[in-house]
Amino acid sequence: MKPVTRAHSSNPFFTHLECSRTGEHYERGRIQHLSRRGAPLLARYDLEAVRKTLSRESLVPRSFDLWRYRELLPIGRDDALFLGEGGTPLITAPKLGATLGLSHLFVKDESSNPTSSFKARGMAVAVAMARTLGASALACPSAGNAGAAMSVYAARAGLPAHVVVPKDAPRSTIAEARRAGAEVRLVDGLIGDAGRVVSEDCDRLGWYDLSTLKEPYRIEGKKTMGLELFEQLDGRLPHVILYPTGGATGLIGMWKAFAEMESIGWIGSERPRMVAVQADGCAPLVRAMDEGTAECRLWEEAHTTAPGLRVPKALGDFLALQAIRASNGCAVAVSDDDLSAEAETMTSAEGISCSPEGGACVAALRHLVRERWVEQDEIVVLFNTASGVKYL
Numbered sequence: 593m594k595p596v597t598r599a600h601s602s603n604p605f606f607t608h609l610e611c612s613r614t615g616e617h618y619e620r621g622r623i624q625h626l627s628r629r630g631a632p633l634l635a636r637y638d639l640e641a642v643r644k645t646l647s648r649e650s651l652v653p654r655s656f657d658l659w660r661y662r663e664l665l666p667i668g669r670d671d672a673l674f675l676g677e678g679g680t681p682l683i684t685a686p687k688l689g690a691t692l693g694l695s696h697l698f699v700k701d702e703s704s705n706p707t708s709s710f711k712a713r714g715m716a717v718a719v720a721m722a723r724t725l726g727a728s729a730l731a732c733p734s735a736g737n738a739g740a741a742m743s744v745y746a747a748r749a750g751l752p753a754h755v756v757v758p759k760d761a762p763r764s765t766i767a768e769a770r771r772a773g774a775e776v777r778l779v780d781g782l783i784g785d786a787g788r789v790v791s792e793d794c795d796r797l798g799w800y801d802l803s804t805l806k807e808p809y810r811i812e813g814k815k816t817m818g819l820e821l822f823e824q825l826d827g828r829l830p831h832v833i834l835y836p837t838g839g840a841t842g843l844i845g846m847w848k849a850f851a852e853m854e855s856i857g858w859i860g861s862e863r864p865r866m867v868a869v870q871a872d873g874c875a876p877l878v879r880a881m882d883e884g885t886a887e888c889r890l891w892e893e894a895h896t897t898a899p900g901l902r903v904p905k906a907l908g909d910f911l912a913l914q915a916i917r918a919s920n921g922c923a924v925a926v927s928d929d930d931l932s933a934e935a936e937t938m939t940s941a942e943g944i945s946c947s948p949e950g951g952a953c954v955a956a957l958r959h960l961v962r963e964r965w966v967e968q969d970e971i972v973v974l975f976n977t978a979s980g981v982k983y984l
Contacts, residue, residue: 609633632805639855675706682824709978711741714810719745727800733786735899736765743774756786804839818846831970836949837868838903840912847915866921871896875925898948926955950976
């Protein structure tokens with residue numbers, strides 16, 4: 593049985609959805625997933641109207657959380673499923689920076705989000721939208737953290753949740769999802785195999801599919817990382833952003849945020865150089881950059897100890913590649929040994945509980961410094977996407 597849609601009090605500045613390949617418009621007030629071209633849909637706003645309302649001054653009295661940017665989100669805080677998402681610290685890393693010869697190194701530490709990972713941002717917005725649009729049950733494939741976050745927000749929304757994960761997903765994330773009341777199914781294979789199971793179940797049972805970029809709203813929560821960086825750097829953007837990239841939603845989301853920020857007059861045409869960090873056992877973006885292609889080829893026999901990086905082909909890979917190239921950025925692959933060692937380095941040097949994916953960013957940065965791709969006085973931000981405790 594298909595879910596019944598109903599009216600909801602969305603952000604009045606949110607005008608429509610748009611196909612990321614063709615620009616075709618889609619209605620915002622009903623459940624939508626991919627476009628007719630099978631491409632992700634992107635939320636669009638009346639940015640001229642937002643420009644008249646949303647200023648840096650208007651943000652001063654607002655709480656420092658994801659919902660402070662309500663004019664640029666598809667749903668207002670009154671309809672939010674608030675658990676404290678967003679507003680994560682931007683931490684100086686002087687000791688780590690000194691070992692790398694960098695004067696202005698920062699870590700955007702996403703571990704303070706609900707369920708201790710950046711996945712809370714996307715799920716907070718997506719699950720809230722699914723509820724207001726009339727979804728009857730939710731489902732998603734996950735490497736671990738996304739499923740845990742979805743389950744928690746589904747519990748908050750009072751909706752059944754179904755998570756499908758590879759059998760070797762971190763035990764802590766499976767336990768989180770089950771504790772929140774979700775049905776968790778373990779499958780042989782990778783996240784793509786889990787995704788096929790979810791797709792079949794959603795088609796058959798009418799569940800709302802929260803797979804990465806198969807619905808329009810997780811990216812809206814993730815883009816707030818870019819908005820926060822601007823505020824935390826006193827109205828500037830960093831010169832370089834290193835982001836651990838599996839499904840690439842966060843990288844694409846931040847790039848979208850920067851375009852919206854320019855349209856409302858917060859920034860000019862300047863952009864950070866975007867660095868997609870992957871594991872050498874699963875590096876489809878790195879290969880596509882090397883080959884000069886617009887999309888990635890499927891990475892066969894993907895393997896890495898960093899679960900969030902084990903995505904053989906992302907649905908939005910073409911959007912990530914566009915952002916990397918437009919920013920004069922790059923994609924870097926690192927070994928499992930290096931990412932594990934550098935996660936320990938970050939924790940011991942700066943006291944930040946670092947995930948394997950965050951460690952991958954340190955390893956990639958060390959490589960880029962050696963290659964003189966990053967200069968000593970540049971402002972560099974690397975992302976730690978989850979607490980290292982979840983991987984012990």
